[in-house]
């Protein structure tokens with residue numbers, strides 16, 4: 001058995017955590033030889049509910065879980081942290097503007113970034129899930145300046161899984177044979193699901209799946225609005241599929257994968273995206289929490305307006321978030 005890995009999960013009393021914790025505890029993410037110490041952070045008002053989650057984890061009698069620690073203290077949560085899975089975020093309330101949501105969450109991710117900077121291991125790997133995930137990750141990366149930005153990612157795998165599964169259903173094949181379906185940009189309804197490089201084990205996609213009307217009228221809006229469709233049907237947001245995507249993201253990032261996967265990562269200028277912006281790119285994962293943006297999947301002319309739109313939305317979010325967080329002189 002390896003040394004225990006200290007995994008901090010925030011928003012641990014929430015619905016994604018409830019679906020995710022069994023994946024972590026069973027070894028489905030970090031491997032069945034990897035013991036873990038779970039540190040569960042949630043706000044003070046959620047501590048009673050969190051205690052119930054801990055009881056259920058205990059009742060699971062998971063051999064790999066060596067310690068479970070609950071807290072509402074942000075500094076305590078990140079002490080010696082190896083992996084941080086940041087699900088906790090301020091929820092969007094009825095009538096709330098996206099900008100207000102952005103600013104509420106920017107303050108949360110600033111505080112968590114500072115705590116990670118001070119208390120986590122320098123080798124920590126961070127996955128941001130709480131929305132608006134891309135900009136929360138950018139804020140966190142700024143305030144966790146001791147941590148290499150390549151160690152901080154956000155989740156777009158749910159969008160990639162949705163798009164891949166949609167195509168597999170259309171073709172009546174297993175999602176495992178559909179490759180190179182990408183979702184670019186922001187985890188919002190401006191994201192650009194892109195089939196230009198998609199293939200199956202039988203070769204390129206048939207023409208009817210590449211037809212511009214089909215893409216414009218059906219495929220793209222269905223994927224962009226999938227989260228809202230789940231909320232409409234379930235009266236709750238995606239949790240099972242989100243937890244599954246978090247597990248996929250972490251497992252691939254740590255174990256490596258042959259496939260190209262979507263991750264929201266800090267732009268190094270690739271594809272003309274401004275440096276520092278957290279953008280969903282196609283990535284190769286090499287294992288042990290390393291990845292590289294794959295440079296050779298340019299979008300076509302059809303995709304360009306979609307990319308411009310999602311890119312501009314992220315630039316605006318960045319400006320709004322940092323205008324309130326940073327002194328004017330440093331902007």
Ligand SMILES: NC(=O)c1ccc[n+]([C@@H]2O[C@H](COP(=O)([O-])OP(=O)(O)OC[C@H]3O[C@@H](n4cnc5c(N)ncnc54)[C@H](O)[C@@H]3O)[C@@H](O)[C@H]2O)c1
Pocket residue numbers: 010011012013014015016017041042043046087088089090091108128129130131133155156157158159187237238239242
């Ligand atoms: N990136 C993605 O693909 C994706 C997909 C689905 C959901 N999400 C987002 O993930 C987040 C979690 O979703 P959920 O369904 O579990 O929500 P939820 O409301 O069920 O749980 C959120 C939890 O976070 C806690 N929380 C709030 N503020 C906190 C803080 N400052 N510190 C620690 N914990 C805090 C809440 O008390 C709650 O227990 C939401 O922001 C949601 O929009 C992202």
